Structures are given as structure tokens and as C-alpha cells.
Amino acid sequence: MNTTAKTAGPPPTISVDGVGRNFTVSGQTLVAIEKIDLDIQQNEFVSIVGTSGCGKSTLLNMIGGLDEPTSGEIRIDGVPVDGPGRDRGFVFQTYSLFEWMTVEGNIRFALEKSTFARAEKDELVRHFIHAVGLSGFEKAYPKQLSGGMKQRVAIARALVYKPSILLMDEPFGALDAQTRGMMQELLLKIWEDHKVTVVFITHDVDEAIFLADRVIVLASRPGRIKKDMRIDLDRPRSYEVLTDPKFAAYKREVLTDIREETLKALGAGQA
Amino acid sequence: MSAPQSRQPRPRKKSASLFQLRQDIPDRVFFAAGFVIPAALLLIWWLVASLGLVKPLFLPGPLSVIGEGWRQLTEGILFEDASVSIYRIVVGWAVATIVAVPVGILMGNYRLVEGLFEPLISTARYMPVVALIPLSILWAGIGDGQKILILFLGTFFQQALMIMDNVKNIDINLIRAGQTLGFTNNEILRRIILPAALPGIWDTFRITIGWTWTYLVVAELVAANSGLGRRIMDAQRYLSTDTILFGTLFIGLLGLLTDYLFKRAGKSLFKWSSQTR
Ligand SMILES: Nc1ncnc2c1ncn2[C@@H]1O[C@H](COP(=O)(O)OP(=O)(O)OP(=O)(O)O)[C@@H](O)[C@H]1O
Ligand SMILES: [Mg+2]
Numbered sequence: 001m002n003t004t005a006k007t008a009g010p011p012p013t014i015s016v017d018g019v020g021r022n023f024t025v026s027g028q029t030l031v032a033i034e035k036i037d038l039d040i041q042q043n044e045f046v047s048i049v050g051t052s053g054c055g056k057s058t059l060l061n062m063i064g065g066l067d068e069p070t071s072g073e074i075r076i077d078g079v080p081v082d083g084p085g086r087d088r089g090f091v092f093q094t095y096s097l098f099e100w101m102t103v104e105g106n107i108r109f110a111l112e113k114s115t116f117a118r119a120e121k122d123e124l125v126r127h128f129i130h131a132v133g134l135s136g137f138e139k140a141y142p143k144q145l146s147g148g149m150k151q152r153v154a155i156a157r158a159l160v161y162k163p164s165i166l167l168m169d170e171p172f173g174a175l176d177a178q179t180r181g182m183m184q185e186l187l188l189k190i191w192e193d194h195k196v197t198v199v200f201i202t203h204d205v206d207e208a209i210f211l212a213d214r215v216i217v218l219a220s221r222p223g224r225i226k227k228d229m230r231i232d233l234d235r236p237r238s239y240e241v242l243t244d245p246k247f248a249a250y251k252r253e254v255l256t257d258i259r260e261e262t263l264k265a266l267g268a269g270q271a
Numbered sequence: 272m273s274a275p276q277s278r279q280p281r282p283r284k285k286s287a288s289l290f291q292l293r294q295d296i297p298d299r300v301f302f303a304a305g306f307v308i309p310a311a312l313l314l315i316w317w318l319v320a321s322l323g324l325v326k327p328l329f330l331p332g333p334l335s336v337i338g339e340g341w342r343q344l345t346e347g348i349l350f351e352d353a354s355v356s357i358y359r360i361v362v363g364w365a366v367a368t369i370v371a372v373p374v375g376i377l378m379g380n381y382r383l384v385e386g387l388f389e390p391l392i393s394t395a396r397y398m399p400v401v402a403l404i405p406l407s408i409l410w411a412g413i414g415d416g417q418k419i420l421i422l423f424l425g426t427f428f429q430q431a432l433m434i435m436d437n438v439k440n441i442d443i444n445l446i447r448a449g450q451t452l453g454f455t456n457n458e459i460l461r462r463i464i465l466p467a468a469l470p471g472i473w474d475t476f477r478i479t480i481g482w483t484w485t486y487l488v489v490a491e492l493v494a495a496n497s498g499l500g501r502r503i504m505d506a507q508r509y510l511s512t513d514t515i516l517f518g519t520l521f522i523g524l525l526g527l528l529t530d531y532l533f534k535r536a537g538k539s540l541f542k543w544s545s546q547t548r
Contacts, residue, residue: 068448083450090451096444100466115451141543161452219302 005038005228011078012039013165021058021070032058034222035072042164045191045198047208048216049254051261052190056201056222057169062200064167074167090159091197092167093170095150097142099185103153104129104138110157128156131190144146147178152186159190165197173203180204183241184211185235192236205258208236209250217257220265227250295296302513331513337406348502353525356499357486359415363422363490368476371427375434376468380460385435386531396428401489413494425486438464470537470544477533484526499519499525 003086016038023030033055040046061067063074065084065120074081076088084090098106100174107128111121129135140161142150151171172180184207191198208215212231219226231250233241240245289296320332327335344350353375403424411417417423445467449459491500499522506514513521 043433064447064451066450084447084453086451086453088451090448092444092448094442095443096442096448098445098448098463100469100541110452120301142542157448158451241523 050218379438
């Protein structure tokens, strides 16, 4: 039984069609993702949750062109994905900044392959440093920044060249709760201002619901879509939504699904 | 934002704070601590020698070793030996490095290159360099080339493997970030992998030049008429234990100095690195 997350309507920005991914681990085939069908519309904010090892990163990497499906196909605006491209920006959990470059240098580096004029690039760098609240830290090196600040540089670096899609793999996973909350609000603001399609992976159910238009729950071993849930909460969102009864209902549903999957994984002795 | 101040700050126990797990201690204390054990050894040495517990032939006292050092210094022997040896060390290490850096970097990035070189290098690094002296003479004669060849052989293989590891240890997501930003493999190699691995590679330089020093005596074992290692081997013939001891300690001292210089240079070259402290 497969839940598909295909949609009717306008052609999707991201279309994942019957995608599976097997790994060969010491001669054995490991089915990381069995078969996923998923459409994501332009400017949609989609969160993906699921137990550890269910294939979230694998799916995101394939959308990003960093990994290839074993079966099926992924298309961006109708064009099959063939490697990474500048229509997609990526933010990793490990920050992954270029330590030998300043904040400004990191962001400017991302523009090197863009065709913008020089003055435009300067303006873009300035704009995004401001958008992530790092004005005044242009000349700082990543080593001198806190985790939240580093991740803000990474977000600016992933957006400065104007990709239409932002892929984020547990970007706030390493941050403390307060910083995390601030980063979520910042991300929503940037998303509203810049109109990008976001695919956001997280372990945190609150975070998934708070941010997204849709929450996709993945089933584990092998990975497939267990639920595709539309989140009907008002935008723009603020932290007050966390106490909304609708929020609680969504949360209960997602938690139940994840618990089921975790128990299954435990039962299979794989967790 | 200021935290509420408690009216009576508790005095911290100074003595206990030196023995906290992984806790930093004042730089001066750390620095001074390094002299404690050498000073104790020196004291024991001096006591043993001056009480006549061991014959001077086997263990000359500190004063006679220092006297020997003074003699070598004033007669100009020390300077000549040291400059010849340092020249050999620098050239031997530099040649090894010039080859090991590209080989190591390519091994760390391309599985094929790793497959090509790994078995050879892993075997070669266990070969005793002393055993290669006869061959090295046959191939490189008895001049400086032979000494440098020995130092090269002692350094290169380990160094190439360590540089491979330095390259492999960088965060894979840095490479992925480069790919998503549209850089070619070649650009990623030069502009991301290389700078990211550089602090680690520098540390490898520091460690391997230390090893090059340890091969100095081996390199100057045969057919040398000057050099710090040569002086030690010659002294053996005349049982000049003070010369042997002085030479050994002096090589150790130069090694320490090299290490220090590399550390200092690394600190200022890679201020940005989170590995450098
Ligand atoms: N390169 C690889 N080689 C072999 N197996 C892999 C590889 N990458 C992922 N896997 C396996 O595929 C499965 C899914 O991995 P993936 O990293 O996508 O999980 P995840 O949902 O992101 O987990 P987490 O929440 O812990 O990040 C896991 O069982 C993992 O061991
Ligand atoms: Mg993951």
C-alpha cells in the first residue's frame, strides 16, 4: 500500500516519480527508498519527517542532484535532474562553511558562477547579509561565529544566487531551542520575502508543522510516503500558532505515525 | 544583557583548578610545566655524575657535555656540522614533500589513484631505511645526493599516506556545497578541498620533518665527512661519550626548534581554522 503525494493542477516545481534508491553494503542490497511519488508546487514549504534512517537525506540529496535514483525519475520544472544545479540551493546540518573565507567571502563565492553584473553581485551580497541579520559581521570568519550565525551564513550562501528551490537537511538540528525558534521565524520571513520553494527535513515535529504548508511523513525500511498532510494554519505565522488547537491535532497525528514507525523499526531490530 | 550578580562571588579554589579534566590552565603554568621533568632529569644526571656513581666514560657529567659543546662552538665545528646537516634535512624533506603533496592529494580524492599507489606505499613504508644504504650508495654515489635520498625514503611514504588522510578527513558537505554552487571538479579540488585540508597538511609537515631529523644519523652513517650525525658516529671510535651525548641532545634541540617554528607559522597562517588553537 503506497500513499502517493501527487497533485492535480499546475505543473509541479519538483516532481518525484516512482523513485527508489538501493545501496550495496558489503555485497548486500539495502533498499533505502522503495518507491516515492511526490509533487511539490511552486513556493510551497514542505517539511519531511520520519524516523532516523528512513531515507530523508537520501531523498533530498537526489532532489539536489548529489545522488542518483536507482529507479524512477525526478524532474525540476519538467526537466529531469542530472546533477546539482544553480536552480537549487542546499543547506546542510553541519553548516559546511568555507572556514578560510569571511562571512562576506562565503556568500560572494556562491555568486561566482552567476552572470549578474558586479554591482548587482555586491548588492545581492549586502542584501542577504542584511536579510539573515549579519550586518556588521561581514569580515568575521566562521570560527568566530555561533552555531546559529553560521547557519545564517549558510542560508544566505544558498539563496544569494537566486535559486528557485531551497533544500534543507536538518538545518537547525545542532542548535539550542531558543536559537532554533529564532531561526525558524527568520526562515519564514525570508521565505515570504523571496518566494522560494522549500523542502525542509527535520526530526522536530513542532518545527515541521510550524514551518510548512505540507508535512510528509516517511515510513521506514524501506522508505516510502506514509502520510501527506496539509497544514491549514494562518500565514504569516508566529510562535502563537504553537498553542492553536489545530496545531495540537496535527502534532498528535504526526507523532502517532512516527511512533508507529519507530515501533516497527524496533520490532525489526533495526533501530 | 547582564546576568544577575550574586552579591558575594564565591572565591574559586586555585589549587584544584589545575587538575580539572580537560580544563585550560594559564599559559605560563603550562609553559613552566614543560621544564619540570627535564630539570629533574638534569639534576639526577648531575648527581649521578658528580657523586661518581658511574664512570665518566659511560656517563660524563653535564658540565663536561656543555664543555664539549663550547669547544665545538668556538672551534667552528658545530656551525659547519649543523649547516651541512640542516641543508640535507631541508632538501630531503622538501623533495619528499614536493612529491608527497600531489600524490597524497590525488590519493585522497580519486579512488583509482589510491588503488594504484596504496599497496606500494604501504609496503614501502615498512622497509628499513638502514637496509637501503648500500643500494642508495650504488644509485646516488657517496655525495650529498645519497644522504638526501635516505632522508627522502625515510620521509616520503609516511607523508604521502598522512596527506591522503588529511584530504579524506574534510567535511564531505564542503564538496557537496561546491557542487551545488556550480563549481567543476577541478575548481572544487583547488579552491575547496585544498584549502580545507591545508591546516591538517601543515600539521603533517610538522610531524614529518621531525621524522626526517630522526633519520639524520642513518643518512650520515656512510661516506660522510661532516654533519651532526657523522660527528656522533666518529666519536664512537674514540669513545668520546661527551661528544656523543652533546650531538644527540643538540639534534633533539634542533628538532624541537623546528617543531616550534612550524607550530608558530601554522598558527599565524591558519588563524581562521577551527583546528588551530
Ligand atoms: N552512501 C550510502 N551507502 C550505503 N547506505 C547508505 C548510504 N546513504 C544512506 N544509506 C542508508 O540508507 C538509509 C537511509 O539513509 P538516510 O541518510 O537517507 O536516512 P535519514 O532519514 O536521513 O536518517 P537521519 O534522520 O538519521 O538523518 C539508511 O539505512 C542508511 O544506512
Ligand atoms: Mg539524514
